[in-house]
Amino acid sequence: xxxxxxxxxxxxxxxxVVETRxxxxxxxxxxxxxxxxxxxxxxxxxxxxxxxVPTLTDQIDAGLIAQAGPRLKLIANYGAGVDHxxxxxxxxxxxxxSNTPGVMTDDTADMVMGLMLAVMxxxxxxxxTMQEGNWAGWAPTAFLGxxxxxxxxxxxxxxxxxxxxxxxxxxxxxxxxxxxRRRLRDETEAALxxxxxxxxxxxxxxxxxxxxxxxxTPSTFHLLNARRLRLMKPSAVLVNTSRGEVIxxxxxxxxxxxxxxxxxxxxxxxHKIKGNPELVNMPNVVMLPHMxxxxxEGRIEMGEKVIINVKxxxxxxxxxxxxxxxxx
Numbered sequence: 080x081x082x083x084x085x086x087x088x089x090x091x092x093x094x095x096v097v098e099t100r101x102x103x104x105x106x107x108x109x110x111x112x113x114x115x116x117x118x119x120x121x122x123x124x125x126x127x128x129x130x131x132v133p134t135l136t137d138q139i140d141a142g143l144i145a146q147a148g149p150r151l152k153l154i155a156n157y158g159a160g161v162d163h164x165x166x167x168x169x170x171x172x173x174x175x176x177s178n179t180p181g182v183m184t185d186d187t188a189d190m191v192m193g194l195m196l197a198v199m200x201x202x203x204x205x206x207x208t209m210q211e212g213n214w215a216g217w218a219p220t221a222f223l224g225x226x227x228x229x230x231x232x233x234x235x236x237x238x239x240x241x242x243x244x245x246x247x248x249x250x251x252x253x254x255x256x257x258x259x260r261r262r263l264r265d266e267t268e269a270a271l272x273x274x275x276x277x278x279x280x281x282x283x284x285x286x287x288x289x290x291x292x293x294x295x296t297p298s299t300f301h302l303l304n305a306r307r308l309r310l311m312k313p314s315a316v317l318v319n320t321s322r323g324e325v326i327x328x329x330x331x332x333x334x335x336x337x338x339x340x341x342x343x344x345x346x347x348x349x350h351k352i353k354g355n356p357e358l359v360n361m362p363n364v365v366m367l368p369h370m371x372x373x374x375x376e377g378r379i380e381m382g383e384k385v386i387i388n389v390k391x392x393x394x395x396x397x398x399x400x401x402x403x404x405x406x407x
Contacts, residue, residue, distance in 0.1 A: 122143060154169060231254045244292060288317075
């Protein structure tokens with residue numbers, strides 16, 4: 080007898096090639112629009128699914144997991160971060176969680192460098208001047224920014240993405256420093272020519288640029304709080320492509336308004352959909368709508384990892400990218 084195909088519910092539109100392959104392998108329920116599911120829709124999805132494929136816009140908390148149907152045995156997250164999923168509660172209910180690590184490393188690291196360049200070379204101001212038709216012509220002192228070469232870069236979180244940022248920044252001639260939960264191996268540290276700081280306070284006080292590349296966990300919430308932000312040099316630039324919750328956004332806004340920081344490049348925000356509206360029109364702040372991993376290649380590779388995780392589960396094995404609480 081042929082094995083019954085798993086019912087897989089996907090909460091958002093995915094690249095067509097990914098949706099097609101999922102449909103070939105499983106009994107898939109796809110979205111007809113690209114809006115995030117409501118809580119009621121998520122509840123219904125979790126009641127009928129064998130596998131749920133959510134994204135970071137879906138808050139899979141203990142309350143939702145408590146209402147999950149008995150068939151739900153895998154939450155195959157489309158994305159690396161799982162701070163929107165209550166992994167411990169899922170595990171207690173016998174529901175495995177998987178993610179898609181390593182796929183967006185290069186894309187996100189590229190965006191870190193893009194934001195760094197945009198802020199330090201005042202690209203947003205130049206673009207606005209051209210779009211508004213206000214350019215009066217070249218002048219020796221117009222739009223003077225700062226070069227990246229020779230600047231100290233402090234990387235907060237030296238995992239895959241942090242190391243990819245280090246390699247790119249080194250090619251620009253930047254000096255690499257980092258703070259991490261665990262120090263890198265000697266050979267890795269030497270290859271990156273990176274200086275380790277056990278004290279985050281001491282590192283941020285000495286950097287020209289700080290790049291946030293750590294995940295959001297209870298221990299990293301507001302890791303860059305008002306006190307730590309005040310330790311940064313008035314000329315320093317802060318770049319965040321990780322999670323908005325790592326930074327006290329209100330404190331950051333106050334400091335930028337007061338001229339106590341050189342600028343910021345932000346791709347993520349504490350309140351997910353948009354950042355503090357006071358940041359929007361600041362000339363030294365570049366804000367993007369969570370585009371760090373937004374490449375077609377990256378999105379397809381994320382989908383391929385989801386498919387591998389679900390197919391491995393369907394074949395009776397543990398998904399290769401299973402997430403357990405000890406990893407968080």
